[in-house]
Amino acid sequence: MLTVENSGGVCTIRMDDGKVNAMDLTFCRMLTDSLRTIEQTDASAVLLTGNHRVFSAGVDLKKLLKLKDQQRDEFLRALIECFETAFRFPKPMVAAVNGAAIAGGCALALACDLRLLARGVKIGMPEQRLGVPLPTVAVEIMRFSLGNRGTQDVVFAGKTFVNEDAISAGLVDRLCTPAQLSEESMKAVRSLAGLPESVFRITKRQLRAPVMDRLAVQSPQFDPEVMKVWSHPETDAMIQQYIEGRL
Secondary structure (H helix, E strand, O other): OEEEEEEOOEEEEEEOOOOOOOEOHHHHHHHHHHHHHHHOOOOOEEEEEOOOOEEEOOEOHHHHHHOOHHHHHHHHHHHHHHHHHHHHOOOOEEEEEOOEEEOHHHHHHHOOOEEEEEOOOOEEOOHHHHOOOOOHHHHHHHHHHHHHHHHHHHHHHOOEEOHHHHHHOOOOOEEEOHHHHHHHHHHHHHHHHOOOHHHHHHHHHHHHHHHHHHHHHHHHHHHHHHHHHHOOHHHHHHHHHHHHHHO
């Protein structure tokens, strides 16, 4: 489901379940554990990418429908922890978006310090159309990169973006041809890794501290409401309808 390869101090995490890298409990815990393990090593940076088909299609909706209340709560907590771990990660982390980054996959890419997108690849947040609200951490990750209005525009649009539109929306920083993506992403991550480590860590923590402060206040306020909607039979019906129509 995940492979980690260290090359010259840069750890490449490749998400690859053989399908669309959909997020379930196992996926979230594996990615969280991988990042925490790398944090404790002398690796200088992380390059996060997907398989040849997709970066990540977000939450595994088919598995989500099979989860009962307590199981669904456990998954949501693991998803939140995964996003927070990626966002807090103290070393440089670059996303090489080589395939679709949808919903949770988009949030995961936005948690990184820099995002490079292959031309023709889709990225976006369609949850509002699906009827599933975002955990607070996902909203705050988006707000950090896109600002308030940009986040509102992307979330309420409920669509995916490609090429220059993805740049304009603030979802990615650079575009590459699919053939160039791997090389350009490695250049970008090595450039960040070349900054003095102590300066990078402190500055990254300073920049992201307001997000963590808001999460401490707003997560206990909003996430119980999010969980309630996620567990509502009406939400299940909308997800089922989406699966039947799109998946």
